[in-house]
Amino acid sequence: MSDCCSTTATIEVPIEPRVAGRIRNVALVGPPNSGKSTLFNRLTGLRQKVANYPGVTVEQRVGRLNGIGRGDLTLIDLPGIYGLDSYSEDARVAVEVLHGEMPGTPAPDAILLVLDSLQLRRQLMLAAPVLGLGLPTLVLLNMSDLMEARGGRVDTLALAQELGVPVAKISATRGAGMDAITHFLNRKAEAEKPVPAEGKIELPVMGNPRSYRQWATGISTRTKYKAPISNAWTKRIDGVLLHKIWGPLIFLAVVFAVFQVVFSIGQPLSDAFGDVLNMGGDKIGALLGHGWVESLLIDGVWRGVASVLVFLPQILLLFLFIGVLEDSGYLARAALIADRVMRSIGLNGKAFIPLLSAYACAVPAIMATRTIENKRDRFATILVAPFMTCSARLPIYMLMIAAFIPNKPILGDFFGLRAAVMLSLYVLGFVAALTTARLLKSSILKASSAPFILELPQYRLPTVRSLSLRLVDRGKVFLRQAGTVILAVTLVLWVLSHVPFHTDLTTSVIGRLGHLIEPAIQPLGFNWKIGIGLLTSVVAREVIVGTLGTLYGADPATQSLGLQAALRHDLTLGGAMALVVFFAFALQCTSTLAIVRRETNSWRWPALQFVYMGCLAYLAALATNQVIVHLVR
Amino acid sequence: MVAIALLSGFGVEEADELELSGAWKLRQLSELPIGTVGVVESLDLPGEIQHQLMHMGFVPEARVMVVRRAPAGDPTVYSIDGFEVALRRDTAQAIRVRDYTREDQGQGTRQG
Numbered sequence: 077m078s079d080c081c082s083t084t085a086t087i088e089v090p091i092e093p094r095v096a097g098r099i100r101n102v103a104l105v106g107p108p109n110s111g112k113s114t115l116f117n118r119l120t121g122l123r124q125k126v127a128n129y130p131g132v133t134v135e136q137r138v139g140r141l142n143g144i145g146r147g148d149l150t151l152i153d154l155p156g157i158y159g160l161d162s163y164s165e166d167a168r169v170a171v172e173v174l175h176g177e178m179p180g181t182p183a184p185d186a187i188l189l190v191l192d193s194l195q196l197r198r199q200l201m202l203a204a205p206v207l208g209l210g211l212p213t214l215v216l217l218n219m220s221d222l223m224e225a226r227g228g229r230v231d232t233l234a235l236a237q238e239l240g241v242p243v244a245k246i247s248a249t250r251g252a253g254m255d256a257i258t259h260f261l262n263r264k265a266e267a268e269k270p271v272p273a274e275g276k277i278e279l280p281v282m283g284n285p286r287s288y289r290q291w292a293t294g295i296s297t298r299t300k301y302k303a304p305i306s307n308a309w310t311k312r313i314d315g316v317l318l319h320k321i322w323g324p325l326i327f328l329a330v331v332f333a334v335f336q337v338v339f340s341i342g343q344p345l346s347d348a349f350g351d352v353l354n355m356g357g358d359k360i361g362a363l364l365g366h367g368w369v370e371s372l373l374i375d376g377v378w379r380g381v382a383s384v385l386v387f388l389p390q391i392l393l394l395f396l397f398i399g400v401l402e403d404s405g406y407l408a409r410a411a412l413i414a415d416r417v418m419r420s421i422g423l424n425g426k427a428f429i430p431l432l433s434a435y436a437c438a439v440p441a442i443m444a445t446r447t448i449e450n451k452r453d454r455f456a457t458i459l460v461a462p463f464m465t466c467s468a469r470l471p472i473y474m475l476m477i478a479a480f481i482p483n484k485p486i487l488g489d490f491f492g493l494r495a496a497v498m499l500s501l502y503v504l505g506f507v508a509a510l511t512t513a514r515l516l517k518s519s520i521l522k523a524s525s526a527p528f529i530l531e532l533p534q535y536r537l538p539t540v541r542s543l544s545l546r547l548v549d550r551g552k553v554f555l556r557q558a559g560t561v562i563l564a565v566t567l568v569l570w571v572l573s574h575v576p577f578h579t580d581l582t583t584s585v586i587g588r589l590g591h592l593i594e595p596a597i598q599p600l601g602f603n604w605k606i607g608i609g610l611l612t613s614v615v616a617r618e619v620i621v622g623t624l625g626t627l628y629g630a631d632p633a634t635q636s637l638g639l640q641a642a643l644r645h646d647l648t649l650g651g652a653m654a655l656v657v658f659f660a661f662a663l664q665c666t667s668t669l670a671i672v673r674r675e676t677n678s679w680r681w682p683a684l685q686f687v688y689m690g691c692l693a694y695l696a697a698l699a700t701n702q703v704i705v706h707l708v709r
Numbered sequence: 710m711v712a713i714a715l716l717s718g719f720g721v722e723e724a725d726e727l728e729l730s731g732a733w734k735l736r737q738l739s740e741l742p743i744g745t746v747g748v749v750e751s752l753d754l755p756g757e758i759q760h761q762l763m764h765m766g767f768v769p770e771a772r773v774m775v776v777r778r779a780p781a782g783d784p785t786v787y788s789i790d791g792f793e794v795a796l797r798r799d800t801a802q803a804i805r806v807r808d809y810t811r812e813d814q815g816q817g818t819r820q821g
Contacts, residue, residue, distance in 0.1 A: 158764030
């Protein structure tokens with residue numbers, strides 16, 4: 077954007093604070109729900125780096141100010157904070173970054189302080205400690221178009237005088253007032269030498285919320301701040317969406333609709349995408365000719381990566397839904413409705429939508445837990461999410477059920493024995509999640525109290541821009557995080573299944589490993605072929621179907637049979653049911669492990685989760701096989 | 710954070726007198742019926758939550774209105790400073806309020 081002045085920006089520069097010299101790094105500071113991330117996206121465009129701050133689970137976003145044509149400047153997005161007291165992890169991170177003490181993050185030379193002008197009186201409380209830092213600061217009154225439209229007003233000149241820093245009205249969603257930021261940065265960047273402070277502003281002496289509040293109230297009164305009339309629509313919509321009877325009904329309808337769409341559109345989309353990927357692999361393979369290079373590239377890298385990529389359409393679809401729910405304001409209402417139920421299992425209402433998404437895929441579910449501020453609740457939700465029956469489990473469930481369970485009707489034609497087994501597998505995962513959540517909350521993630529503070533934002537129409545930015549951002553995180561780990565794992569698996577050279581799967585290293593673990597898995601009713609399947613499906617659960625197909629296809633005894641018949645020939649009912657129970661519990665998913673590592677910022681949690689779920693899977697499969705063996709006998 | 714001293718400022722007789730007159734007495738925020746406004750007197754919660762609530766505007770002398778309850782009866786939505794926030798009953802119990810009035814009965818809040 078150029079220096080065009082057609083926008084509604086008001087910039088007042090009455091008193092200069094001290095200027096630290098040339099500006100290179102700018103920090104974006106603001107309370108939660110101030111529209112900070114929208115502004116960050118607007119100012120940086122899509123070129124941003126997302127990571128975690130070292131040692132904590134707070135997300136770090138850094139980008140170049142390309143959105144306003146200042147690609148030479150770096151914008152650091154700080155977590156949404158209420159104050160600079162070190163009560164929460166977010167605030168501790170913010171303080172360290174602002175003081176230039178955060179390793180790997182440059183010290184900011186200037187601050188953009190974003191405040192929601194609809195709630196200025198409250199949000200001004202953050203201005204006191206931020207201005208106290210003494211860095212060049214521009215205060216941005218976000219959503220000022222909405223404020224004025226709803227009859228609110230504020231004297232920005234008086235506010236700038238009170239605060240001793242320039243103040244500008246902006247609208248991050250519409251992109252209005254961005255030239256005020258350019259103007260501020262240009263002016264500050266020109267000032268090579270420190271300029272002594274000319275005026276002085278009064279900041280509260282006591283650094284506690286009460287004095288900040290008195291200070292903020294005083295300023296809002298003196299600047300003739302008039303809060304906008306609260307949105308009558310929000311009240312009216314809440315009257316229906318939070319109604320005693322309609323509320324839960326609409327809630328269930330929304331949940332059902334999300335599922336319907338994810339499964340009826342997402343699944344075929346994923347399947348079609350998978351076919352395209354496989355076809356592409358075959359085409360490229362044909363070009364390369366036969367040999368170990370072709371095998372490494374196609375059977376190893378391409379198939380491995382494709383087995384994970386097929387989830388991308390579904391994951392993006394889920395993110396789209398979560399995005400619409402969050403941006404519209406309904407996510408908070410859903411959390412409010414679900415809180416009572418979630419509390420009974422030791423979690424809070426904000427965990428509901430993430431856990432629900434986990435029924436399609438645990439990856440977006442785990443990434444969506446960022447809305448849960450309470451760290452213990454968040455970790456508990458991350459740790460139980462993979463128990464939910466995700467779509468990657470369905471191929472092996474369907475294969476085993478079709479092969480071993482007769483289609484006997486139980487309740488008429490609609491509900492047969494096969495459906496009953498499928499349903500009980502869903503219930504099994506759900507019960508395991510509940511039990512684990514209770515276990516976690518009463519042991520390692522024990523909370524001294526159960527704080528649940530839920531802000532209910534006003535309803536808003538989600539914008540296409542913010543939704544697409546979110547999709548691209550989340551998709552990139554998934555591909556980068558999961559992609560690198562998956563590439564490594566598939567390469568290792570390929571080598572293990574092709575060394576020594578000129579062997580087939582059964583005589584390769586992984587084949588021998590399958591034979592080696594056979595005694596350990598025999599009590600579960602598994603043979604070495606299943607053993608190999610368990611090893612290869614560490615990448616992704618549905619890989620086991622392909623592996624079993626290869627193994628039985630290569631075996632002369634079962635070559636002529638279909639996969640289902642071959643399985644019936646080779647496994648007992650106990651072993652088959654033990655296998656699906658094993659998959660209900662085990663964390664056979666490299667993507668999930670990679671994402672959990674990212675979200676918890678340590679390998680400790682995914683390792684713990686993998687071992688815990690693996691042990692549970694082994695024991696449950698053992699019990700299943702033994703019970704069925706004794707019953708059938 | 711230490712709770713802001715409450716009852717200490719009021720003599721017993723004074724409190725009795727006020728209660729007899731039916732005007733007001735200290736209550737837990739969770740007890741207020743829907744549609745009423747209370748003035749925050751004190752908070753007594755563990756550090757981090759107390760701090761967050763105070764930064765959200767739950768400071769002494771702030772006016773809080775009870776907006777609605779969740780369909781399950783808990784949590785309850787409160788309006789403070791023109792925005793809405795939901796708190797569970799056990800959190801709202803730790804917030805003491807006085808001077809509660811029905812909002813539709815006008816601006817009848819007394820400053821302590």
